[in-house]
Amino acid sequence: MNLKVIILGVFLILIIWIGYVAYAAMTAEPHVEAKWGNVNEKTTEIIIDASLRHPLLVPASINELSINFTGVKVAWVKEFNYGATKSDMSLSLLIDNYNLVKALINYLNNGQNGEINVILKGKVLGIIPVNKEIKETISENVLGYLNFTAESREYLNGLFQTPALLGTKVDWAGERNGKALLIAHMRFYNPNNYPLPVANTSFDIYANGIKIGYGSTEKAVVIPAKGYATINVDTYIYENALPKVWALHVQNGEKSTVRAEIFLNLKLLGKEYNVKIASYEETIQTNIMEELNRMLNDMLKG
Template identity: 35%
Template structure:
């Protein structure tokens, strides 16, 4: 066989391979599935599997894919390899809890609006020619969880004030924590006014004290009437990595308790009035939502 025929055969093989590769990529319907891996207060691992639905006639190595949230690098996917004529690939996405908290702060600073971006680089048949990125917007309304809190009045002779809502807004955000400023809507069912000179306010999650608040200024709640108490709450961001880890370890389930005690003056006597605790079970489906978003 002459050299021309050999080159022709090689060219035909390359053409058929390129045509099949093009057809495969065009008709590809990949599905990405993630599962929780190792979790502690420093890192969270996600075991990621990509199903292509058909064998790929190419060898691809995603050397590294960086995950950014609100412009902050929060994780890295390493060693996602697609073997020649393989229909799936596996890799591990390692998230850094501390960086996630910093990204959360930036997300809040931007009005709870940010982007989640993936920047990837890799090679085909060992040739480093792959580089790309894609992003998705993220919007949240985190304060809605506390803004709608209500607590009924209780007691016999002197009843505790009822809470009829806690409209809130974000305050100062720095390395020491996240500040929340709330207007606590109170109703006094008693026939005498209640001068309010202090508030003890705590939020516990998974056994950790996540936040605590205090009264900003004194207020008098009129008899059989309503008033507004302004409080400042500080979220301890140093404890959040532990809370996040415990939440995931318990199957994305956390027990959250809100404790609130009012310091009031009744008939010239100072006294504390603990309000009924609010206990809620917070459940999330992060993995399910992530898999739906990636599929």
Template identity: 30%
Template sequence: MRAVGIGKVLGVIGLVIFLWAAYLGYALLTLTPQVKAGWGYVDENTIELDTTVYFGKPLPVSINIEEADLYWAGIEVGTVKDLKVGFLKDSARGVLVLKNQEIVEALKEHIKNGEQSNLEIRVRGSIFGIPIIRGSFSKSLQTDLLSYISNTTIESSGDLIKTPAIEGMPSKWGKVDETGIEILSDVKLYNPNPFSLPLFGIKYNIEANGYQVAQGELIENVVIPANGRATAKIRTIVDTNILPKVIAEHIKRGERSELSLKLVLAVKVLNREIEMPLPEIKKTVETNIVEQLNLALR
């Protein structure tokens, strides 16, 4: 009789385990997670992203994520902290801590690879204390950062002596190292004056959110013929030491940055050296980092 009673108890336990496993399997197979995130604390060293994962249904399991690291271009740029899934909970909350200096280093690798790289999240965790969760999610990322410079145009202005017009600045990446990022540009110039303009210098500055991030210089002198065109080659160096502050300000402004391009041409007119400031160019750069992270998690 006792053996029959024990058998019934084991049978009930087995049935409960079977039903639990069946529901867990169904829940995982039909899982439609959604990620909602909002920016938290931000400074020039770190940026926090408050993240909530909604599973769409309660999960009959207790999950603890020991590690969830974000990699960009092979460099660890962030870590998720305090992400836990309670038993029969339908959501989990955590904080993604991004490291600004590592983001700059990843940007360099991204540029070196032709502005192509991967966003990857590597996860390690446990279910009911058993370390069986291990995996990764990745998404390719492509950008065209130089388009903000290459498409630059500035109209001619002035009365007696008109400033040259800029009809484009096709650009490419140059040297990328620990000191900065080099941009090489061909400035397409048109001289509307009835006399030639020997160009012997260019002062070129780029500001982002009030920070000077780059300075450019003329590589070699060039003469812009009367009512004609010429190409001036310039070298611009991006100061990567200031970028962590620019990144923080970009996030604080709702993922928007204001770029300002200032050009001053040094030319000779009637054997006199004069400087010709061109009209300032302002552009807005917008991103959606949260959307990219959500895509990487799908």
């Protein structure tokens, strides 16, 4: 057989293949859907399914797809199902819940600043390397959401009025004995005509029925009559409890119940009173998967 004919035939096949790939890519109209996979205390799985109108006929593989946050590897590809002759593909992303907590601690240690680094390494046609790295800096005041308040109320049939909690400012103070340490600066107003000596301020925090933290003061404070005082409360968060709370949050349809109980130990008229000034119970609903799907579809629309 003439060598020129063979070369011409191969060249024509290549042109037809490139034309088909271009056609398939332009008319693919992909449908992408992300959903929660298996979720437990250790890991969270996110499954991304995609369907095309036509197979692309382009062999491709992923050697590495990982996500690092504040220098900690928090997620990676568990499985990538793709075939050049198939119109459906899926990707399974695994998140290490404990590493995610470590990354968050680093984020707080760095003044609530951190960098997300996405690394992609793979091959197209089995020989063409693909190396992509995306970096994004995040700076969000997550501690600003922790603002507790409480109104004043009568206690013991009007014996006295409890101080009003006007607001709470929370600062990061590092780690201590395997627990995250926050300083809650609680601003109180005393509506009584006499000062209120506060021997101790304490509170407990629960999420999905799990105690995740507690707080207490180290010294007594006197709130003057018709006056104000700021009480600093050392607040400890159990880091090891957070992955389980997160798993329950996802398993409950991205819904969590958070409860906080705040107590004041008051010394009044020679007696001590342990007064609960506030008891919060709030349902927190997130839409992480909904937002992820929205982002994926926006990316496809260009």
